[in-house]
Amino acid sequence: MRPFIFLFIFMYSIGLDAQIVPAEITYSIGAGKYKRATELLLQQPNLYSNPVLLDKLGETYAYQEEWDKAIEIYKELTILVEDNPAYFFKYGGVLAKKAQSSNPFVGLTLLARIKSSFNKTLALDPYHIGAHWAMIDLYVSLPGIVGGSYNKAYELAQELKKISPIDSYLALGYVYEYDDEPAKAKTSYLEALALVKEYKEFERNQLNYQLGKVCSDYGIQLDTGIEFMTRYIENHSIKDGVPLEWAYFRMARLYRKKENKQNSLFWINKALEKRTGFKRAEEEKQIILALKG
Template sequence: MKHFLFLLVFIKLSVCGAQSTEVDVNQLIERKKYVQAETELLKEIQVTADKDTKDRLGEVYGYQGKWDDAIAIYKELTEAYPQVADYAFKYGGVLAKKAQNSNKFKALTLVGRIKENFKKAATLDSSSIKVHWALVDLYITLPGILGGSTSKAFDYAKKLKSISPIDGYLAMGYVHEYDEESEKAKQDYLYALSLIGDLGNIERNQLHYQIGKICGEYGLKLDEGVYHMGQYIKNYTPLDGVPLKWAYFRMAKLYRKKKDKPNAQKWIAKALYIDIELEPALEEQKKIKAMDTLGS
C-alpha cells in the first residue's frame, strides 16, 4: 500500500492533567522521549486504568511505530467507548500504519477494519477535518478492487471544503493530481495557497507539508514554503503520513527556486542519505548541480 499522506493527525499533549506525573509525561512527549513516556504511562495504568491514560499510551506507541501495541489499545477503547469518534479514527489510523508497514497479504486483511473505523468516525463527528482527510486519502490509496474510488475521494474533499476551505481545496487538488488532471490540481492548490493568511495556529503537521510542497512546486511564496516545510520537519513523528526523505526533497526544491545552492545541496544530500534511489531526489540533485556559482 502507498504511504498515507494525512490519515494520522494525532494532536500532541491532547490531555493536560493537573497531576505532576501527567505534567512530566507531557514534557517527555514534547521532548520526543517516548520510551520514558511509555514507562511512566504504564506505571499510571497500574494505578488508574482510565481512558485518557490509555489514549495517551496508544499515541506514544504510535510515535514509536509500535503499531501492534497501539492497535490493541485502540481496539479496547473503541469497544469500551463506541460513541467516541476520536478512538475510532485513531484505531483506523494505526491499523493503516500497520498495513503500510506490512507485506501486501497482511495489508489486505486490514483494509476492512480501516474503512469501517474511518467511516464510523465520520458518522460520529461529521465536522472532523482529520477524519475527512483520512477518507480522502484512503479512497485515493486503495486499488479499485478493494473499494478505492477517486470519485468518493472527491466527494469527501468537497465535504471537507465546507468545514475548512483551505483543507478542502488542498484535498481537491490532491485528488486531481492523482488523476493526472494537472491544470485542475494547480487551480485548487493555488486557491488554497491564497488562503494561508486566514490560518491561525496550525495543529496538524501535514498542513505544513502541503503548504511547503505547493510553494515549491509553483515557485510562489518561497520563504513561507521554507518556513512551513521546516515546521513539518521539526514536528515530525512516525505518525505523520509523509516520510522525512520527501520533506527533505521538497526543502531542497524550495531552496533551489530561491537560488540558494548551498542549502539546496544540503537538503538533497539529506534526502538521498535516507534513500539513495529516490528518483525525484536524484532528478532534483541534477538540477541543483546545474546551478551556477551564483545559484541561478
C-alpha cells in the same frame, strides 16, 4: 497505501491530559523517550480503566511503530468509550499504518476495519478533518475492485469546504493529482494558496508542510513556499507526521527552483545527514550540483 494518513493520526488530543497524565510521562513523550514513557504507563495502577492513560500508551506504541500493540490498545479504547471519535480515528490510523508496513495480502485483510473506523469517526463527528483526509487517501490509493473510488474522494473533498475551505482545495488538488488531472490539480492548489491571507497562523502545522510542498512541486510562489516550510521546520514535532528530512528536501527544491545553489545545497545536505540512503534527496543533489554558480 501512501504514507499520508499518519499526518493526522495524533492531531486530536484529549483536553484532560495535563490533569490526568503524570508529569514524568508527559515529559518523556515530549522528549521523544517513548520506551521510557511506555514503561511508566504500564506501571500505572488504573491504566486499563483510564481512557486518557490508555490513549497515551497507544501513542507511545505508535511512535515506536509497534503497530500490533497500538492496534490492541485503540481497539480496547473504542470498546471502553464508544462515543469518542478520536479513539476510532486513531484505531483506523494505526490499522492503516499496519497495512502500509505489511505485505499486500495482510493490508487487504485490514481494509474493512480501517474503513469502518474512519466511517465511525465521521458518524460521531462529521466535522473531523483528519477522517475526511484519511478516507480521501484510501479512496485514491485503492484499486476500484477493493473499494477505491475517485468519485467518492471528490465528494469528500467537496464536503470539506463546509469545515475548512483551505483543506478542501488541498484535498481536491491531491485527488486531481492522482486522477492524472495536473491542470485541475494546480488550479485547486492555487485556490488553497489564495486563502492563506485569511489565516494569521495555522492551528495544524501540517498545513505549512502541505502548502510548502505545493509551492515546491509546482514551482509557484517560491518565497511563500520557503516561509511555509520554515514555519513547519521551526514548529516541528513528531505529531506532525512528515519527518524533518522531507521538509529539508522540499526546502532544497524551493531554493533550487529559485536557482539559489548555495542554499539549495545546504538544505539537501541536511536532508542527507538526517537520513542516509535517502534516494530522492540523492537524486535532487545531482540536479542541484548541475546548476551554474
